[in-house]
Amino acid sequence: MRAGGVDRRAFMMIAGLGGVAAALARAGPALATGDGAPEQAEFSWDHLQAKAKALAAQDYKPAGGDMQPALANLDYDQYRAINFKPEKAIWSGTSIPLRMQLFHAGYLYREPVEIHLVENGKASKIRYDRSMFYFGPAEQRVKLPEDAGFSGFRLHAPIYRRDVFSEFLVLQGASYFRGRAKGQTYGLSARGLAIDTVQPGGEEFPSFRSFWVETPSPEAETVMIYALLDSKSTTGAYRFAVSRSVDVVMDIECRLYPRRPLTHAGIAAFSSMFYFGPADHSFHDDFRPRVHDSDGLLMLTGAGDWIWRPLVTAPQILYSAFSDTGPRGFGLMQRERDYDHYQDLNAGYQKRPSAWVEPLSDWGKGSVDLIELPTNTEYADNIVAFWRPETALEPGRDYGFRYRLSWCWHVPVTRNIAEVVSTRAGLGLAEGSRYFAVDFAGGDLYAEASDEHWDYDVSATAGTIKAFTVSPNPIIDGKRIGIEYHPDGDRQADLSFQIRQLGAALTERWVYRWAR
Secondary structure, eight states: OOTTSOOHHHHHHHOOOTHHHHHHHHHGGGGOOTTSOOOEEEOOHHHHHHHHHHHHTSOOOOTTSSOOHHHHTOOHHHHHTOEEOGGGOBTTTSSOSOEEEEEEOBTTBOSOBEEEEEETTEEEEOOOOGGGEEOOOGGGOOOOOTTOOEEEEEEEEEEEETTEEEEEEEEESTTEEEEOOTTOOOOOEEEEEEESTTOTTOOBOOEEEEEEEEOOOTTOSEEEEEEEEEOSSEEEEEEEEEEESSSEEEEEEEEEEESSOBSSEEEEEEEEOEEEOTTOOSOOOOSSSOEESOOEEEEEOTTSOEEEEEOOOOSSOEEEEEEEESOOEEEEEOOOOOGGGTOOTTTOGGGOOEEEEEESSOOOEEEEEEEEOOOSOSSSOOEEEEEEESSOBOTTOOEEEEEEEEEESSOSSOOOSBEEEEEEEEEOSSTTOEEEEEEEEBTTBOTTOOOTTEEEEEEESSSEEEEEEEEEETTTTEEEEEEEEEOTTOSEEEEEEEEEETTEESBOEEEEEEEO
């Protein structure tokens, strides 16, 4: 699956002048009006917020109407064959350490997206030009309209070599975007906003209709991206300050202007895939030991408690809500980094990103919601996570959220606490029971650590935990917790375990959703 073409996330969406002058000149007629002069307009963050607010006062209108059949009827191979020419990249040939390539419209990407370049408060719209693209082998080409348009863009930087620009960020399709740290492949996606996920009326997928990208200076370490979001239920103005060293870090500010009450708005939303793993009790006839883009939800509560929730696949929808006030962080993580635990040469799941959100403003009361959908394939995103405000977002008002989103290998927070290394589940010795082996390592918890003044916080919301054991695990220099759980006829339960010493947490709180 490559970022330049279609992937499983597209299927989920369907289901449901200076540097600028130089860039314009290289792009040729694609950025010019009939007389050859670039078409410019005033632009600022305040301007975008006003635009979004004014749009919210109007009835929703789908962008651009129906896509022309020649574009809509492109098949998978035909669309994948359309590629932006690297020599046409925005800022190509300049000393700016960044390149921007555009995605063609068509196939599943049917909503037109406007993309603008900004410098000195002036925005110039990038106009579609067929010469920007290579359309693949002659036998795959079809006649496309001259005004086909774009569906998004991606950014490249000299990550591994000074003379080679490598991709690190993609914004394409609805309000989806993806990043990857140095050495990673793409995995989970972020979304500008989720609305009514798994609610009875069906999910709504807001779209970024327009982007504005500021031309950075050659010395700049940050690129600024702005976006206008629109849907039947809300509009929004988004500002992204994107930087990268090893991790890709995005400081995000959004302002939302609802058209109707939003009772299930998902802020800082993620979509990911969990097919199966060692904590999953369903059978998979597969040569690989595990298949997933993310293996757990990590949370740092407003009270400073760390919670680890392993992901599972169940025969029914699982909806978990972790109530909180002023959350300090949450994210979908890919903790398992050992190739031997995946054995997939092509997918490289051990290289998939973790994504961590750190609120930069007061988010008040609400919950981190985790949704796990049944799946029989690795080609569908069946995991969704987001922050849901406690009270509905009402029309006639605007709401602001600021947060830092890191695409990373590990959670970007310094901490001295043992983390969950692995969760394994299987049949227990007693009839009808389940056995869980949970490994903790790190912090002040090591294999030979004394249990003096240790307290064990263990519970189940249904059924009974009949016994648990704490044993040294010298393989990881940590502890293995063995839990004997009896469902007692119940079909779902949340199990919890944590070690504390004199009231202070030695480990994350392990929370597991058991379901049958």
